[in-house]
Amino acid sequence: MDPAALVEAVVEEVACPICMTYLREPVSIDCGHSFCHGCLSGLWEVPGESQNWGYTCPLCRAPVQPRNLRPNWQLASVVEKVRLLGLHPGMGLKGNVCELHGEQLKMFCKEDGLITCEACSRSPEHEAHSVVPMEDVAWEYKWKLHEALEHLRKEQEEAWKLEVGERKRTATWKMQVETRKQSIMWEFEKYQRLLKKKPPGRQLDVEAATALASVEQEERETRQKLELNHDTLIQQSRVLCRLIAELEERSQRPVRWMLQGIREVLNRYVPILGAPRQTWEG
Ligand SMILES: [Zn+2]
Ligand SMILES: [Zn+2]
Ligand SMILES: [Zn+2]
Ligand SMILES: [Zn+2]
Incomplete structure (x- = not known):
């Protein structure tokens, strides 16, 4: 494996599969997969996502016991170190070079909202566009x-x-x-008391029941x-x-x-x- 690809692979390891950025407060679940605590609990709170099949891993769909969810401190510290290296998920070292021309990507085409190399910016595709240095x-x-x-x-x-x-x-x-x-x-009971001496009020029973049912x-x-x-x-x-x-x-x-x-x-x-x-x- 070439070093750039290796770095990319390491960076992938510290990305949350849900939000695709650095893991924040990583937690691991039964199947061994890890996610941001916030992302996972957010997902599990969504009705339907949890109630239909019980709790499952969003990645492999393995059944999961939420109480077995545990903070992964080791992973958290790896995330911190990768972050210090200035690496980002989905952005390996290779990403700095134009795939077409092999030149460093340092220009930005304002029309296309694209990052290009200097050779790209001179190509017919961007000829009529305003292509400026990224820093600008x-x-x-x-x-x-x-x-x-x-x-x-x-x-x-x-x-x-x-x-x-x-x-x-x-x-x-x-x-x-x-x-x-x-x-x-209360109304119903009041009438019942008033009518105590008469035979039980069938009609009142029905009326009270209807009123309650509609409420x-x-x-x-x-x-x-x-x-x-x-x-x-x-x-x-x-x-x-x-x-x-x-x-x-x-x-x-x-x-x-x-x-x-x-x-x-x-x-x-x-x-x-x-x-x-x-x-x-x-
Ligand atoms: Zn996340
Ligand atoms: Zn899993
Ligand atoms: Zn190029
Ligand atoms: Zn352009």
Whole structure:
């Protein structure tokens, strides 16, 4: 194995298969695979992902006991060392050279959002494009990442606030439903006492039961809506969390790797921010 490939292989070992970046607080599971603690617990919280088949490894689908999840300190310290070497998952030493021309990649085509070598930049493909040294656009993109992060953090805060609000409203709603049920029962008992001397009121029984049933039906429907809403909010928070971690990691990379695929990354977060947010009006 040539040294560059070997380095790449080592770096792969310290990448989380879920978020594809450095393992953060790595944990190992029964099958021996390791993930970020946050990524794994995030995945297992998603309804359907865990409930249908019990807990499984996202990589090999082996059944897993969450209580056997253990922090992998040794791996954590390897991650730290690889990080100190300035290596990044998916970015071996080979990645610094143009595959086509064998020259160092140090230019950036603004039109294509691509990293190129000097020979590339003179090729007909980029002839009409503005191709500049990477360092010249580094700050511009660092700033864009910074702005995106600010925006995402604000979104995250909003999402948290919404979730707290939902939780409060759910609690209030539960109390209201209980009160309504109680008062139906009280009314019913009151009438029963009034009619004590007469034969048992069949009609009243039926009426109270019908009233209760309709309250309960409404309760079920509202509960479903609330749960759906809550799941959506949780889902959104999770997406935001992951995006923030991804952008934070990227903004700390060396310029060449910070710029790699930067346009796709910056474009990807826009639709999420623009997505309409559901709220439950009760
Ligand atoms: Zn991860
Ligand atoms: Zn596994
Ligand atoms: Zn080239
Ligand atoms: Zn170009």
